[in-house]
Amino acid sequence: MKNLVSLIAGSLFGVGLFLSGMTDTAKVQGWLDVFGAWDPTLAFVMGGAMIPMAIAWQLTRVVPRSATGAHFPPAPIAEVDRKLVIGSVLFGMGWGLAGLCPGPAIASLSYGGLGGLVFGLAMIAGMWVAPGLRARLDRAVPAE
Amino acid sequence: MQPDWIMGLIGGLVIGLAGAVYLLGNGRIMGASGIIGGIVDGSGRSAERLTFLAGLFGAPALLALFVGAPDTHVTSDIAVLVVAGLLVGIGTRIANGCTSGHGVCGISRLSLRGIVATVFYILAGGLTITIFRQILGVI
Numbered sequence: 001m002k003n004l005v006s007l008i009a010g011s012l013f014g015v016g017l018f019l020s021g022m023t024d025t026a027k028v029q030g031w032l033d034v035f036g037a038w039d040p041t042l043a044f045v046m047g048g049a050m051i052p053m054a055i056a057w058q059l060t061r062v063v064p065r066s067a068t069g070a071h072f073p074p075a076p077i078a079e080v081d082r083k084l085v086i087g088s089v090l091f092g093m094g095w096g097l098a099g100l101c102p103g104p105a106i107a108s109l110s111y112g113g114l115g116g117l118v119f120g121l122a123m124i125a126g127m128w129v130a131p132g133l134r135a136r137l138d139r140a141v142p143a144e
Numbered sequence: 145m146q147p148d149w150i151m152g153l154i155g156g157l158v159i160g161l162a163g164a165v166y167l168l169g170n171g172r173i174m175g176a177s178g179i180i181g182g183i184v185d186g187s188g189r190s191a192e193r194l195t196f197l198a199g200l201f202g203a204p205a206l207l208a209l210f211v212g213a214p215d216t217h218v219t220s221d222i223a224v225l226v227v228a229g230l231l232v233g234i235g236t237r238i239a240n241g242c243t244s245g246h247g248v249c250g251i252s253r254l255s256l257r258g259i260v261a262t263v264f265y266i267l268a269g270g271l272t273i274t275i276f277r278q279i280l281g282v283i
Contacts, residue, residue, distance in 0.1 A: 010199025020155020048156020070171030087239025092268025094231025111213035126233020
């Protein structure tokens, strides 16, 4: 049952990315390129996605468990820290350079050609080395 | 074909529906980088994650087969792709989230972390493309 839910959710995510135009790097870079030919599409995608998601979060307050009996994720415990900021800045730099983020990178893998594959492999390599870098950032922070 | 912003809105609603199904169905936050990264680094290797990725890869592949693949306009500059891929992989795992987890799922529950992350990756992305496209003209 859990796997079926995952398959449906993943498929819907892929279909949404496909329909929205977010697997087109030109549209994503167009959103970031405010001094160039600015493209507002991404704002409509993000705004549209937040409507069902906000309703779902409200429903988690009235429904005790998920449909498969799992607990809902608790409110985030972690604070805004340097890992959040440094990581997001690095991610944003890569996002701006190539116009791809993790979801669309996988969604467009079948039709993104060699370039899409190279990006995907580099992203996986980055995810592979990230835990070590994360631990190093943890150690670099003096205990408060 | 509808105007881009209408397709964006429709696609966005489907993405949000996907997140809602994942949350209300499995009690999980739909974060692409967390799902992929957990499988890559071994911190979360489950059938639940693999089936999600199968759908994320497979559904657009089928659509592309039947209605035609959209142009991705991916750069052919291998160096840019490698650097960008590494930055996205490392950055999203250090920040513990990307556009889907921090952006869509985080902001819709008014998570401060989601909002801060989204502000920083959009600012960094905007600054990066301004420098490399508008000023240097190399991408």
